[in-house]
Amino acid sequence: MSAGAGSPSSGLPRVLVVSHNPFSDLQSNGKTLTAFFDGWDPDRLAQLFFTMDAPAFSVCRRFYRVTDVDMLRRLLRRPSSQGPVTADAVARTDAVRADLHRGRLFRMVRWMFQRRWPSALVLRSWVWSDRWATADLDRWLDEFDPEVVLFQSSNCTFAFDVVATICDRRGIPLILETTDDYVTRTSSRDPLGGLYHRQISRAYQAAVDRSHVVIAIGQKMAREYAARFGGRYEIAMNSVDALENVDAPGSTASPVVLHYAGNLGLNRWRVLAELGHALDRLHALDGIDAQLEVWSLVEPEAGELEQLTSSARVRFCGSASSEQLADRRREATALVHVESFDRHNREITRLSISTKVPEYLASNRPVLAIGPSDVASIEYLTEHQAAEVVTTASVEDLVAALRRLLGDADQRRAYAARGAGLVREHHLRSRISAMVRTEILEAARG
Known part of the structure; x- marks a missing residue:
């Protein structure tokens, strides 16, 4: 037997x-x-x-x-x-x-x-x-x-x-x-x-x-x-198992911490690099001190890593346990989700919804989502108004989105609340x- x-x-x-x-x-x-x-x-x-x-x-x-x-x-x-x-x-x-x-x-x-x-x-x-x-x-x-x-x-x-x-x-x-x-x-x-x-x-x-x-x-x-x-x-x-029990997002502390955790492949690192340039511009124009921390299981190639961290406001942190990442989400002002804009990778990701999306939505933190409007994960967040969505990689558009997100505590709380509702219904x-x-x-x- x-x-x-x-x-x-x-x-x-x-x-x-x-x-x-x-x-x-x-x-x-x-x-x-x-x-x-x-x-x-x-x-x-x-x-x-x-x-x-x-x-x-x-x-x-x-x-x-x-x-x-x-x-x-x-x-x-x-x-x-x-x-x-x-x-x-x-x-x-x-x-x-x-x-x-x-x-x-x-x-x-x-x-x-x-x-x-x-x-x-x-x-x-x-x-x-x-x-x-x-x-x-x-x-x-x-x-x-x-x-x-x-x-x-x-x-x-x-x-x-x-x-x-x-x-x-x-x-x-x-x-x-x-x-x-x-x-x-x-x-x-x-x-x-x-x-x-x-x-x-x-x-x-x-x-x-x-x-x-x-x-x-x-x-x-x-x-x-x-x-x-x-x-x-x-x-x-x-x-996810459940909604994370953390305080609702309130006023932004200094420095502002933006948190990304996930795969850097399919040219996602390029979008994060552009976000770093937008953070530089935001600081130069408005004096807002914001940092982007990037966590990923596998370190990118040397050339990719150099471009990813070309802004001093972007820090590659390496890998971490699920518990450590949950701790970092609690400390973050907002969480970042990105999808690639180039044609080949856009075709690959257009029907997929990333694993990290429900984790972000369950975190009681607002989400900044950057990617093409016809990719499934971006469509999903846009349809349910569950994130500040940017559908271009333009530094100017990214700066405008950061201003909207970081300058409006009520909107940050609204995004977090809608995310929690989506988790209860679907995740x-x-x-x-x-x-x-x-x-x-x-x-x-x-």
């Missing part, structure tokens, strides 16, 4: 989560998965994931990792290290984790895949092919004996192949979750762009066709994907996890 099947029944199906990123308390997609399974029996949960990141064992205890390095080693007929991951094996200090993220190979691979070059993604899927399928992985799956697969979708076709193979061989249902738009062709001039788009679109369509339900990150994505791919959709935006973890639980139970019953 399998280990999973032999454990005391909690009435919940055994769920295999397949994703690039592991469960996490810090990383965006990993945090989304952790929220989905809040309160789930950890003995009835397992994850197969594809990065070098260390998983969080707060929700799930059973992990199996296969990485690009493993596949390259197997291609070269060399032994790989793919296999189960235990808490003892991933215990490491913050310094060791930082060293990993500063490594030359890690940074090169991250640089390539952040840009989503079709040629690199086609090559990546070719390298994987069926090399991931090993007797060791089969034994691990047999021991857990999953009843449902939840797949956090990918921009690489190999991940869809992995999921289809597992579902077919074991005769189990699929739930598909989509946080980013990987299937809309972008303006890339890559010669393999057409081939990649056809491959990923076919893979996504096949996944939708076999799925019990598709869980989309927002209403805009659900509407567009339903029209393109069919299927049944539920909405699960990122979530409480208990609501999201209850919906996911219902869908998994229905899928398992067939």
Whole structure:
């Protein structure tokens, strides 16, 4: 009898989560998965994931990792290290984790895949092919004996192949979750762009066709994907446990602290650099002493970091725990959300809503949102009047927005109050996890 099947029944199906990123308390997609399974029996949960990141064992205890390095080693007929991951094996200090993220190979691979070059993604899927399928992985799956697969979708076709193979061989249902738009062709001039788009679109369509339900990150994505791919959709935006219990925003102290925490990729760092220039202008014109603190799990490349901090009013602070970031939000005058304005990255982010948006809205702090008007997260905040929104990267427009936000305490309190209302309606973890639980139970019953 399998280990999973032999454990005391909690009435919940055994769920295999397949994703690039592991469960996490810090990383965006990993945090989304952790929220989905809040309160789930950890003995009835397992994850197969594809990065070098260390998983969080707060929700799930059973992990199996296969990485690009493993596949390259197997291609070269060399032994790989793919296999189960235990808490003892991933215990490491913050310094060791930082060293990993500063490594030359890690940074090169991250640089390539952040840009989503079709040629690199086609090559990546070719390298994987069926090399991931090993007797060791089969034994691990047999021991857990999953009843449902939840797949956090990918921009690489190999991940869809992995999921289809597992579902077919074991005769189990699929739930598909989509946080980013990987299937809309972008303006890339890559010669393999057409081939990649056809491959990923076919893979996504096949996944939708076999799925019990598709869980989309927002209403805009659900509407567009339903029209393109069919299927049944539920909405699960990122979530928080509860509203943060902090004082309402009042008069601005000196210096003013603007807080940004999140991914700097997709040229978001460029928008933050422009905000730094706007802070310089604001100080020169109005004498307002304002600082922007930037927190991110991975340090940007040297050239990007130099441009990001070209204003002395911008400080890159590195990574921090979720508790430390919550402390910094409490100290902040306002929180900053940005999306890129360049065409390529605008196409990538137009249907996505960042993990940090609900965290910001729950913080009882006003939000300054900067990004194109047609990107989903900016649309969402604009529609609900939950942020001071700037839809250009013009320094003049940014200065005007900063004046409005910092000069009106009543408006800051109004933004914070509307944010709290949105959290109660759409972003409480208990609501999201209850919906996911219902869908998994229905899928398992067939």
